[in-house]
Amino acid sequence: MAADETRVRLEALLGEGRPGEAARLLIAEAKAGRPEALAQLALWRIAGDVVRRDLAEARTLLGAAAEQGDDAAALLHAGFLASGTGGEADWPAALAALARLAPRVQRAAVQLRLIEAMALDSDGFPAKPVEPLSLATAPQASAVRAFLTRTECAYLIAAAEPRLQPSVVVDPATGRMVPHPVRTSDAAMFGVFAEDAVVAAINRRIAALSGTAPAQGEPLQVLRYRAGGEYKPHMDALPAEPNQRILTVLVYLSDDYGGGETRFVRTGLTFRGKAGDALMFRNARPDGRADPLSLHAGLPVERGVKYLASRWIRAGRFTYPPPRPLVDL
Numbered sequence: 001m002a003a004d005e006t007r008v009r010l011e012a013l014l015g016e017g018r019p020g021e022a023a024r025l026l027i028a029e030a031k032a033g034r035p036e037a038l039a040q041l042a043l044w045r046i047a048g049d050v051v052r053r054d055l056a057e058a059r060t061l062l063g064a065a066a067e068q069g070d071d072a073a074a075l076l077h078a079g080f081l082a083s084g085t086g087g088e089a090d091w092p093a094a095l096a097a098l099a100r101l102a103p104r105v106q107r108a109a110v111q112l113r114l115i116e117a118m119a120l121d122s123d124g125f126p127a128k129p130v131e132p133l134s135l136a137t138a139p140q141a142s143a144v145r146a147f148l149t150r151t152e153c154a155y156l157i158a159a160a161e162p163r164l165q166p167s168v169v170v171d172p173a174t175g176r177m178v179p180h181p182v183r184t185s186d187a188a189m190f191g192v193f194a195e196d197a198v199v200a201a202i203n204r205r206i207a208a209l210s211g212t213a214p215a216q217g218e219p220l221q222v223l224r225y226r227a228g229g230e231y232k233p234h235m236d237a238l239p240a241e242p243n244q245r246i247l248t249v250l251v252y253l254s255d256d257y258g259g260g261e262t263r264f265v266r267t268g269l270t271f272r273g274k275a276g277d278a279l280m281f282r283n284a285r286p287d288g289r290a291d292p293l294s295l296h297a298g299l300p301v302e303r304g305v306k307y308l309a310s311r312w313i314r315a316g317r318f319t320y321p322p323p324r325p326l327v328d329l
Helices: 005-014 017-030 033-049 055-067 071-083 091-101 106-116 150-163 197-210
Strands: 133-137 142-144 169-170 178-180 186-190 220-225 231-234 245-252 257-261 262-264 276-284 296-298 302-305 307-314
Touching: 005 033, 017 033, 017 178, 017 245, 033 071, 071 091, 071 106, 071 197, 091 106, 106 150, 106 197, 142 296, 150 186, 150 197, 150 220, 197 220, 197 245, 197 276, 197 307, 220 276, 231 257
Parallel strands: none
Antiparallel strands: 133 142, 142 276, 169 178, 186 220, 220 307, 231 296, 245 276, 245 307, 257 302, 262 296
16 A cells, blocks of 8 residues: 555544554554554554554664665654663664764754764763762752753754643643643653654763663753743652652753742752753652752743753653553554
């Protein structure tokens, strides 16, 4: 079946409420080695809303589609290799994939140039240790000046901009997404679809700074606070959470704004970073309970636009629970 015909048929089956037939059709087309079907099934395996989420199979499918010349699949496959999604991380293979794509895919060329400017070891970690400056012991807080370069900050902002959406949370009463009650900002998450090799390298840098493994981090987020935007006093640690958010790392991506300082409400510690500066602080006590002294706020932005990257780090490996698929295939 031709690619356009398959796509139309899939859309029709889904529109008619026949996801099982759609899934079986796509799986059959992928087994026949059709590159568009391989790539589409990979995306379905990642999303997990039509068929079961299977990141290992998605990685295999993306690789197969890439071998048949699907550049979009190849770029996403390079991100999987870099981050270790769906299998072990393979940094040299990720760089090799980007190098093959770079002559014809601008995004790959941009990523490769940024990575080549970083001082990394063979696994994509910082070649030299990151030395933080202690700011406080209660809660434990430290800073690193020029943790990211301004070019890296600009890359994260540009990558996030098209996907920024108003910050929301789940309403426990209805299960629906509602405006965030304490944060007036826009947010974009670098999850499985968006964690490219540059983001993976930055996540490794954060892991090195915090003395944790990259897999302990929740997806990196970019936040945008316009004039008047703020994050009211809150704690990042979660109540009764066995895999606690033990650390937070914030990286300031811009500095041409007024206000917007990070303030620890109960201690008075206030920090305002320049573009590229990082702030790291501990959210939990050794027993895993939230540390009341970690109560903090992002003060209102008085003028301009504040961009911030945020990564919450868990006590152990973190994964989001998969959605319930329409079809058990």
